[in-house]
Amino acid sequence: MKHNLIKLSMVIVLAMILTLGLAACTKTENNENKPSSPPAESTQQPQTETTPNPEQPAWQLDTSPVELSWFVGASWYGHSWGESLTSKYVTEKTGVNVKLEVPSGEANEHITLMMTSGKLPDLISMGSWENAVKKLWEGDHVYALNELAEQYDPYFFKVAGDGTLKWYRQENGNTYGVPNDSYSPNLMHETGMTAANQTFLVRKDLYEEMGKPDLSTPEGFLNALQLLKDKYPEYKGQPISPFFAQGNVPYGMSEYLQNLLAVPHEKDGKVYDRITNPDYLAWLKTFRTAYERGLINVDFLVDSDTQVEEKTNNARYFMMIREWTGMTAVNPMLAASGNPDSYYIAVDGPQNSNGDSAKLFPGNMDGWMVTMISKSTKNPERAIRFLTYLASEEGQRDLFLGKEGETWETVSGKPQLKADMAKLLETDIEKLEKEYGIMDTYWMMRNPVIINQWRPEKAPVIKQMEDFANGQADIDSGIYKGLDPLGDSEVAVSWARISQNWEEVLPELITAKDEAAFDKIFDNFLARRVNYGFDKVMEYRQAELDVRKAKMAE
Amino acid sequence: MFQYRTGQIKTFFRQWQLQSMVIPGIIWMFIFCYIPMFWLIIAFMDFSIAKPMLQSPFVGLKHFQDFITDDRFWRSIRNTLGMSSIKLLLGFPIPIFFALMLNEIRTIRFKRTVQTISYLPHFIAWTIFGGIMLNWLGEGGVINQLMMALGLQDREILFNSDAKYFWWITYFSDTLKETGWSAIIYIAAIAGIDPGLYEAAELDGANRWQRMWHITIQSIRPTIAILFILAVSGILGSNFEQIFMLKNNMNMKMAESLDLYIYNMGLVSGRHSFSTAVLFVRSIVALGLLFLANYTSKKLTGDSIF
Numbered sequence: 001m002k003h004n005l006i007k008l009s010m011v012i013v014l015a016m017i018l019t020l021g022l023a024a025c026t027k028t029e030n031n032e033n034k035p036s037s038p039p040a041e042s043t044q045q046p047q048t049e050t051t052p053n054p055e056q057p058a059w060q061l062d063t064s065p066v067e068l069s070w071f072v073g074a075s076w077y078g079h080s081w082g083e084s085l086t087s088k089y090v091t092e093k094t095g096v097n098v099k100l101e102v103p104s105g106e107a108n109e110h111i112t113l114m115m116t117s118g119k120l121p122d123l124i125s126m127g128s129w130e131n132a133v134k135k136l137w138e139g140d141h142v143y144a145l146n147e148l149a150e151q152y153d154p155y156f157f158k159v160a161g162d163g164t165l166k167w168y169r170q171e172n173g174n175t176y177g178v179p180n181d182s183y184s185p186n187l188m189h190e191t192g193m194t195a196a197n198q199t200f201l202v203r204k205d206l207y208e209e210m211g212k213p214d215l216s217t218p219e220g221f222l223n224a225l226q227l228l229k230d231k232y233p234e235y236k237g238q239p240i241s242p243f244f245a246q247g248n249v250p251y252g253m254s255e256y257l258q259n260l261l262a263v264p265h266e267k268d269g270k271v272y273d274r275i276t277n278p279d280y281l282a283w284l285k286t287f288r289t290a291y292e293r294g295l296i297n298v299d300f301l302v303d304s305d306t307q308v309e310e311k312t313n314n315a316r317y318f319m320m321i322r323e324w325t326g327m328t329a330v331n332p333m334l335a336a337s338g339n340p341d342s343y344y345i346a347v348d349g350p351q352n353s354n355g356d357s358a359k360l361f362p363g364n365m366d367g368w369m370v371t372m373i374s375k376s377t378k379n380p381e382r383a384i385r386f387l388t389y390l391a392s393e394e395g396q397r398d399l400f401l402g403k404e405g406e407t408w409e410t411v412s413g414k415p416q417l418k419a420d421m422a423k424l425l426e427t428d429i430e431k432l433e434k435e436y437g438i439m440d441t442y443w444m445m446r447n448p449v450i451i452n453q454w455r456p457e458k459a460p461v462i463k464q465m466e467d468f469a470n471g472q473a474d475i476d477s478g479i480y481k482g483l484d485p486l487g488d489s490e491v492a493v494s495w496a497r498i499s500q501n502w503e504e505v506l507p508e509l510i511t512a513k514d515e516a517a518f519d520k521i522f523d524n525f526l527a528r529r530v531n532y533g534f535d536k537v538m539e540y541r542q543a544e545l546d547v548r549k550a551k552m553a554e
Numbered sequence: 555m556f557q558y559r560t561g562q563i564k565t566f567f568r569q570w571q572l573q574s575m576v577i578p579g580i581i582w583m584f585i586f587c588y589i590p591m592f593w594l595i596i597a598f599m600d601f602s603i604a605k606p607m608l609q610s611p612f613v614g615l616k617h618f619q620d621f622i623t624d625d626r627f628w629r630s631i632r633n634t635l636g637m638s639s640i641k642l643l644l645g646f647p648i649p650i651f652f653a654l655m656l657n658e659i660r661t662i663r664f665k666r667t668v669q670t671i672s673y674l675p676h677f678i679a680w681t682i683f684g685g686i687m688l689n690w691l692g693e694g695g696v697i698n699q700l701m702m703a704l705g706l707q708d709r710e711i712l713f714n715s716d717a718k719y720f721w722w723i724t725y726f727s728d729t730l731k732e733t734g735w736s737a738i739i740y741i742a743a744i745a746g747i748d749p750g751l752y753e754a755a756e757l758d759g760a761n762r763w764q765r766m767w768h769i770t771i772q773s774i775r776p777t778i779a780i781l782f783i784l785a786v787s788g789i790l791g792s793n794f795e796q797i798f799m800l801k802n803n804m805n806m807k808m809a810e811s812l813d814l815y816i817y818n819m820g821l822v823s824g825r826h827s828f829s830t831a832v833l834f835v836r837s838i839v840a841l842g843l844l845f846l847a848n849y850t851s852k853k854l855t856g857d858s859i860f
Contacts, residue, residue, distance in 0.1 A: 108824075109821070112603050112824070115603055116603060131823070131824050135602075135603055135824075139603070139605065238694060239693060239694070239710075248803060249803050297693070297712065298712060298715045298804060299692075299693065299712060299715075301715065301802065301803055301804055302712060302714050302715045302802040302803070302804050302805075303688075303692075304685065304688050304799075304802075306685055306688075307688060307689070307692060486823075487823060487824060488602075488823050488824045488825045488828075492823060493819075493823060493825065496818075496819065496822065496823050497626075497819070500818060500819075503803045503806070504803055504806050504807060506803070507803050507804045511804075
């Protein structure tokens with residue numbers, strides 16, 4: 001007993017020493033932090049005296065070297081700053097050296113951790129749909145860009161685009177982030193570039209050999225699958241996978257398929273519950289029939305990303321509900337392979353009973369990622385000026401095209417990519433991005449309105465898919481994208497439970513033994529959904545849509 | 555009594571080299587195991603990451619009610635217990651057998667080679683090992699090819715699309731990956747047995763089976779008991795990475811373990827309080843199981859942790 005007591009007291013003493021040590025550590029850290037902020041303020045003062053000119057970009061006022069860390073919320077983002085021609089050029093020009101950081105896993109979790117520790121990178125780019133973005137804004141972790149701009153660089157208002165600033169304006173009147181790849185309906189109507197990426201793809205050689213079967217009606221769809229099974233069960237010694245849907249249940253088999261079927265988003269001003277649409281259900285039943293007859297397998301519901309990639313690269317899918325943007329690397333590769341017709345083309349896929357053409361999501365105002373300036377930064381004035389520069393036409397050109405004379409030249413008054421660069425773009429994108437860092441290397445502030453005019457013509461095997469998607473894009477439907485509640489609120493939790501349940505129910509529907517079983521499973525789901533609080537979710541969607549409409553009207 | 559204590563302190567300082575080796579471990583445990591315990595308090599709050607710690611409102615047992623009334627929570631308990639029981643009952647003895655068999659190999663070189671090869675899979679991350687598993691289980695994978703070549707099935711089966719296989723897939727893949735590694739501790743325990751015992755037994759006419767049973771197993775019994783007690787207390791835990799890699803929409807009803815449930819219903823939506831509440835309950839149950847297993851083992855075999 002005594003023995004133990006002594007041991008215990010030892011441990012406690014040690015522990016106390018430790019906590020004291022820790023406390024000491026945090027104290028010194030605090031002390032270190034404090035003096036660092038006054039100098040930052042004092043450096044700000046002389047600059048505010050020179051009152052920046054709203055007609056002129058303010059980055060030119062100060063091009064002394066400074067380092068800004070920039071968090072890019074995509075774990076797969078593999079580019080660095082400082083090696084490529086473009087990055088060196090921009091650093092030389094503006095004095096800003098960027099230190100790119102990417103999350104090791106999920107961006108949301110990574111930034112949440114950083115928020116807890118209170119130390120954030122200077123610039124943050126995050127997917128506009130991520131929970132953490134809202135938390136950064138609400139928790140006052142990032143600067144209001146309009147306030148920073150007023151103080152240091154009013155030129156920002158000129159380049160940031162009134163529409164996007166308004167779109168992301170919060171209730172308190174502030175805007176905390178600028179989006180990239182943001183498309184306004186007006187712009188899309190004007191240019192015909194819709195950023196729609198949803199397509200229905202089939203493998204060209206098989207499709208043509210089969211006599212271009214009709215895939216838009218359930219009967220045609222099933223007949224084509226039967227023909228495929230009878231005549232082309234294998235490719236290169238491996239079984240053909242007749243069907244694939246990107247993003248599995250929650251995307252490919254739900255929202256995406258509903259878009260192909262042109263299921264409306266609202267009816268008589270009310271948000272429509274698309275899952276109960278008769279056409280959609282009829283098609284799910286078609287898939288069930290196909291499964292029952294052994295025409296499709298459930299591999300598209302269970303395969304991991306690597307398995308999907310392997311099948312895609314070997315052209316083992318016959319048809320796919322898949323975004324064409326995911327095929328830009330594979331399609332040219334297949335077209336250059338031993339079987340040059342084994343690449344994928346966009347065709348009319350499943351359609352509703354009226355035979356309406358698909359209504360695909362276009363790009364929208366939300367864009368892809370939003371970029372913010374964190375309050376942890378010691379150089380807010382340099383950060384806002386850098387963002388302004390990147391958003392301006394000059395910055396867009398510098399990042400997208402690189403340095404004049406080296407990667408691009410002016411041809412009849414218009415900037416144009418040099419021929420060797422254009423060739424590199426087709427043959428070795430990796431080298432292009434690593435050595436030159438042009439085109440889509442640094443996309444964090446990419447503004448399609450500006451850069452699309454400089455894009456070289458795409459390869460025909462890609463352009464076919466893109467044109468098809470553009471042709472079927474429903475330009476005004478961008479507003480319906482992502483109406484669902486996210487985060488940890490009660491309604492968001494309800495929605496998480498419902499959507500996670502749907503992910504399990506849909507496979508059951510497709511593997512149901514007959515239509516009666518199908519109906520029963522679906523009815524059970526509807527009942528469960530109500531229990532989980534579906535009414536609240538619908539109310540939320542309606543409210544969200546109303547807010548968006550009001551903003552659009554402004 | 556005073557003298558006794560100073561004696562202790564003296565011993566402590568006399569062994570300072572040894573003691574200082576323990577200190578980093580104690581520090582580590584304090585920082586990562588004891589300080590976080592304080593933050594269990596957020597299980598009773600509506601904690602928000604955007605607000606400073608401890609400024610969130612107290613909500614009592616709201617989060618506990620949330621998961622206790624959720625049928626998916628109970629499903630995840632069932633799955634966790636199912637997978638853990640299989641691993642405990644059928645998986646626990648395997649490394650012991652393996653260590654015993656390895657011990658009987660006479661050629662040192664062969665023994666070492668087998669041992670090294672057997673624990674190599676342990677160092678492959680589950681993200682990669684899981685990918686390999688999925689390939690093996692796929693339509694064109696080795697398992698389907700083998701089964702068809704042996705005439706045990708007449709067409710390909712997508713093993714990971716059928717929920718009923720899932721528990722067994724986790725069991726087999728875990729055994730495949732970890733047997734060699736788990737055997738190390740038994741091999742170490744066997745190496746510590748006094749060879750004199752074997753010699754004496756041999757003189758007395760004991761054959762190899764008798765020596766294995768009466769000497770080897772009896773000598774490593776305390777090790778087995780301790781590992782068994784720890785394994786029982788971990789029964790509500792599961793290998794998150796393994797399940798995360800192997801799960802999909804079609805086997806989810808058998809695959810969603812407690813950990814995955816916490817991930818899906820808690821962390822994905824940023825519900826830190828909810829996740830903490832579930833973990834809190836799990837830890838308490840684990841502690842109870844630990845005491846129970848320890849007590850039982852003490853009564854039955856005399857070996858225990860405390």
